[in-house]
Amino acid sequence: MISxxxxxxxxxxxxxxxxxxxxxxxxxVYFEFVSSGNPYLGNDGNSIANHKWAHEKEDTFxxxxxxxxxxxxxxxxxxxxxxxxxxxxxxxxENHIAHYDLxxxxxxxxxxxxxxxxxxxxxxxxxxxxxxxxxxxxxxxxEFLELGFIIPRTxxxxxxxxxLEAAVKKVQTDKKNQRFFRITILRQNSEGFDKLMEKDxxxxxxxxxxxxxxxxxxxxxxxxxxxxxTSWVLWLDADIVETPPNxxxxxxxxxxxxxxANVYQKYYDDKTNKVQSRPYDFNxxxxxxxxxxxxxxxxxxxxxxxxxxxxxTYRVLMAHFYDASGAANAEMNLDGVGGGCTLVKADVHRDxxxxxxxxxxxxxxxxxxxxxxxxxxxxxxxxxxxxVYHIEETNT
Amino acid sequence: MAIFWGLKKKLKKADDDGYKLPxxxxxxxxxxxxxxxQNRKIVSWxxxxxxxxxxxxxxxxxxxxxxxxxxxxxxxxxxxxxxxLEEDAxxxxxxxxxxxxxxxxxxxxxxxxxxxxxxxxxxxxxDNELFEREYNMLLSSTVENYDLSRFKGSSNxxxxxxxxxxxxxxxxxxxxxxxxxxxxxxxxYPHESIDLAFLVxxxxxxxxxxxxxxxYSRYLQNGTLxxxxxxxxxxxxxxxxxxxxxxxxxxxxPDYLKSVQEAFSPPFHENYDKPFRSVQVFQKDFGQxxxxxxxxxxxxxxxxxxxxxxxxxxxxxxxxALKPYxxxxxxxxxxxxxxxxxxxxxxxxxxxxxAVPNVWRPLPQFLSGEQPYDLNSxxxxxxxxxxxxxxxxxxxxxxxxxxxxxxxxxxxxxxxxxLDPKEVLDLDGVGGVSILAKxxLFRRGIQFPAFTFENHAETEGFGKMAKKMGYRxxxxxxxxxxxxxxxxxxxxxxxxxxxxxxxxxxxxDKAS
Numbered sequence: 020m021i022s023x024x025x026x027x028x029x030x031x032x033x034x035x036x037x038x039x040x041x042x043x044x045x046x047x048v049y050f051e052f053v054s055s056g057n058p059y060l061g062n063d064g065n066s067i068a069n070h071k072w073a074h075e076k077e078d079t080f081x082x083x084x085x086x087x088x089x090x091x092x093x094x095x096x097x098x099x100x101x102x103x104x105x106x107x108x109x110x111x112x113e114n115h116i117a118h119y120d121l122x123x124x125x126x127x128x129x130x131x132x133x134x135x136x137x138x139x140x141x142x143x144x145x146x147x148x149x150x151x152x153x154x155x156x157x158x159x160x161x162e163f164l165e166l167g168f169i170i171p172r173t174x175x176x177x178x179x180x181x182x183l184e185a186a187v188k189k190v191q192t193d194k195k196n197q198r199f200f201r202i203t204i205l206r207q208n209s210e211g212f213d214k215l216m217e218k219d220x221x222x223x224x225x226x227x228x229x230x231x232x233x234x235x236x237x238x239x240x241x242x243x244x245x246x247x248x249t250s251w252v253l254w255l256d257a258d259i260v261e262t263p264p265n266x267x268x269x270x271x272x273x274x275x276x277x278x279x280a281n282v283y284q285k286y287y288d289d290k291t292n293k294v295q296s297r298p299y300d301f302n303x304x305x306x307x308x309x310x311x312x313x314x315x316x317x318x319x320x321x322x323x324x325x326x327x328x329x330x331x332t333y334r335v336l337m338a339h340f341y342d343a344s345g346a347a348n349a350e351m352n353l354d355g356v357g358g359g360c361t362l363v364k365a366d367v368h369r370d371x372x373x374x375x376x377x378x379x380x381x382x383x384x385x386x387x388x389x390x391x392x393x394x395x396x397x398x399x400x401x402x403x404x405x406x407v408y409h410i411e412e413t414n415t
Numbered sequence: 416m417a418i419f420w421g422l423k424k425k426l427k428k429a430d431d432d433g434y435k436l437p438x439x440x441x442x443x444x445x446x447x448x449x450x451x452x453q454n455r456k457i458v459s460w461x462x463x464x465x466x467x468x469x470x471x472x473x474x475x476x477x478x479x480x481x482x483x484x485x486x487x488x489x490x491x492x493x494x495x496x497x498x499x500l501e502e503d504a505x506x507x508x509x510x511x512x513x514x515x516x517x518x519x520x521x522x523x524x525x526x527x528x529x530x531x532x533x534x535x536x537x538x539x540x541x542d543n544e545l546f547e548r549e550y551n552m553l554l555s556s557t558v559e560n561y562d563l564s565r566f567k568g569s570s571n572x573x574x575x576x577x578x579x580x581x582x583x584x585x586x587x588x589x590x591x592x593x594x595x596x597x598x599x600x601x602x603x604y605p606h607e608s609i610d611l612a613f614l615v616x617x618x619x620x621x622x623x624x625x626x627x628x629x630x631y632s633r634y635l636q637n638g639t640l641x642x643x644x645x646x647x648x649x650x651x652x653x654x655x656x657x658x659x660x661x662x663x664x665x666x667x668x669p670d671y672l673k674s675v676q677e678a679f680s681p682p683f684h685e686n687y688d689k690p691f692r693s694v695q696v697f698q699k700d701f702g703q704x705x706x707x708x709x710x711x712x713x714x715x716x717x718x719x720x721x722x723x724x725x726x727x728x729x730x731x732x733x734x735x736a737l738k739p740y741x742x743x744x745x746x747x748x749x750x751x752x753x754x755x756x757x758x759x760x761x762x763x764x765x766x767x768x769x770a771v772p773n774v775w776r777p778l779p780q781f782l783s784g785e786q787p788y789d790l791n792s793x794x795x796x797x798x799x800x801x802x803x804x805x806x807x808x809x810x811x812x813x814x815x816x817x818x819x820x821x822x823x824x825x826x827x828x829x830x831x832x833x834l835d836p837k838e839v840l841d842l843d844g845v846g847g848v849s850i851l852a853k854x855x856l857f858r859r860g861i862q863f864p865a866f867t868f869e870n871h872a873e874t875e876g877f878g879k880m881a882k883k884m885g886y887r888x889x890x891x892x893x894x895x896x897x898x899x900x901x902x903x904x905x906x907x908x909x910x911x912x913x914x915x916x917x918x919x920x921x922x923x924d925k926a927s
């Protein structure tokens with residue numbers, strides 16, 4: 020490298036440089052102090068300062084009339100910086116605008132494969148540990164499971180609520196892959212029904228009142244928790260304490276609009292000193308002509324309920340169709356369902372099928388729901404050989 | 416450097432015969448011009464400084480030019496002050512701010528976090544407080560806890576901050592979207608307590624309702640939609656001055672047209688531009704293939720099927736959009752032309768569980784100027800109940816057609832513009848143009864039946880179901896909304912006739 024001094028010496032003494040240099044100096048002085056700027060040219064020969072983006076040009080597809088970019092007049096406060104995470108948009112959409120394409124929402128036989136969300140709804144009067152254990156044993160991927168609970172505003176409801184909240188806290192603060200997608204806990208608005216003992220609950224006269232209250236609770240729970248991403252709704256009673264771990268996969272594989280499993284009860288038989296099982300839910304039935312005759316003669320506000328000698332309906336009950344040696348996935352047509360373990364496609368509820376709290380074709384609650392689904396042209400099915408077990412109630 | 420050096424050598428070749436005396440720089444040797452040497456130093460320094468200066472100027476010029484280009488390309492509007500939305504209602508329940516960074520800390524589980532962060536130490540009070548907050552944030556991101564009795568709804572919803580879900584079913588509605596949005600912005604009920612929900616269904620080919628809806632919503636949530644509409648109206652006015660596209664406007668009552676124009680011109684109420692709490696757009700096609708023109712919609716044979724499908728669409732919207740914290744649900748049709756901005760407060764103050772106003776529409780003057788539009792709001796009559804007993808289970812009774820003589824008292828016919836608009840009547844069936852209902856009804860299961868419920872469907876079935884479950888359904892006969900006028904085929908024929916006649920008269924006048 021030659022020294023700076025020598026470099027300048029050479030420059031000074033070279034004639035070309037000493038001629039061009041003053042010219043260049045004059046040109047730069049002109050561009051800097053005299054010219055008004057924007058010397059940069061874009062593709063079409065215009066200065067790129069005048070460049071227009073596609074949405075700013077007139078009469079394009081993007082917006083037929085106005086094309087000025089408008090500075091927003093209002094803005095939502097953002098506490099977490101946008102820099103951090105693009106997943107903030109998953110939680111709260113930008114500008115609070117959300118677009119859902121419900122045409123893409125489907126309920127198919129391969130529910131887990133298609134990542135379909137299942138909403139498990141439970142009207143809860145009492146919290147049973149076995150119920151919760153059973154729920155945690157379900158093998159359906161938890162990231163697609165949502166839970167919904169509704170609790171009556173009674174003292175027993177308070178107890179159930181505190182136990183439920185403790186259990187929920189434990190699971191939702193666990194590892195991320197153990198958490199459920201969402202859990203909704205509601206406190207009932209309408210009047211609850213507070214007679215809990217099994218004997219009292221099943222007295223005929225109070226059935227209408229009790230089932231109307233339960234229907235109200237179910238509706239409140241359903242329409243508050245159903246969302247645009249739900250594909251299936253599984254109604255699971257709070258006293259169902261034993262189900263196969265593959266419950267949801269098994270039931271969705273039938274791909275039926277309304278599907279009910281057979282609810283039995285395991286009890287300790289004092290006579291044989293062994294655990295036996297017996298049918299429990301008699302609300303899964305097929306209609307019979309006797310029942311229809313009975314209905315015609317009843318007053319408009321009366322309801323038909325199963326399992327009572329006073330109202331002999333002679334309906335075909337799925338509970339009596341259990342065949343231990345039969346296939347577990349055998350189906351049968353039904354006209355009425357109970358709410359013990361019923362899988363319903365979310366579309367059926369969205370179309371308007373709910374649990375009537377008033378006598379609807381002389382039916383109420385889950386059986387009224389089945390009738391309503393039939394009026395909406397859906398078919399009801401049951402699984403006679405697929406058992407789930409109700410808790411044994413000790414009559415103290 | 417080498418080039419200069421080479422050039423210099425060539426030019427100097429003539430002078431030099433290759434021999435140069437060594438030059439010395441000692442102060443003792445005689446100098447031809449003392450200034451020469453100093454000149455050279457000065458000139459060197461000058462060249463150096465000028466070169467540095469030029470370099471600096473070039474680079475800063477590039478930077479500045481770049482900045483200017485960015486500025487002009489970005490926007491050419493004067494600086495606005497962006498208002499930040501402060502109201503709590505925008506950020507409660509679902510929209511509570513969740514920090515994904517904080518939540519990500521607990522991905523391995525809270526126990527794991529505590530052990531790795533703090534080991535076996537007991538947390539200090541400060542740490543404990545911070546931990547509690549983060550723990551609650553983690554829980555609230557997936558667990559929702561609501562007490563439904565807090566969202567019952569009272570007559571003074573605005574003061575109590577009650578959330579309203581505003582539902583609008585849309586189908587092929589691109590042309591009425593500006594009208595609808597203007598009405599929405601005009602609502603005086605606090606915008607931070609209103610959630611908008613739209614259902615776009617069964618649009619025909621090439622219809623851009625969904626795209627237009629979404630882009631209008633974006634402007635709406637920015638607060639700039641009124642400016643967009645001002646531009647659009649100017650453009651439309653410029654086009655309209657060239658020739659009337661809507662011929663029937665010539666025959667309408669000029670007072671009515673004037674009142675419409677006044678209604679939509681500024682000044683607007685203070686919170687006109689304020690964004691709403693949220694906008695949800697649902698898209699679902701039900702396979703409906705009845706046309707959306709006036710004559711198509713109103714033929715009696717298709718009414719039953721059409722009403723059931725509309726009931727289905729409405730149910731889909733409530734089922735998906737209703738949240739536990741909503742106290743009211745307001746159903747609104749997109750094609751209402753004149754409506755007071757305080758409608759939600761007015762309907763709420765009636766104290767009914769379901770409230771509907773009266774809906775009329777304007778007509779051309781040769782057809783009596785105005786007409787009741789919504790005949791679905793009525794009180795049940797004995798004759799109608801008898802008629803229903805003789806009908807099939809699936810038959811739907813529709814009002815306003817000779818095939819179903821129901822002799823019901825319709826809210827629409829009771830209207831008297833001189834009487835008190837606050838008067839309330841008890842009804843059995845309601846029409847769907849503008850319904851305010853407590854969310855409690857929807858949560859209890861009352862729906863717009865998509866099947867025939869007591870020989871009715873959709874909104875009338877809704878009214879019947881609400882009455883059956885013991886709720887109060889009220890209508891305001893003297894409080895009127897005006898629906899837009901869409902000329903039917905008969906009306907268009909009449910107008911064409913009149914046009915021809917008037918042209919003949921003009922021709923005769925000219926000839927004579």
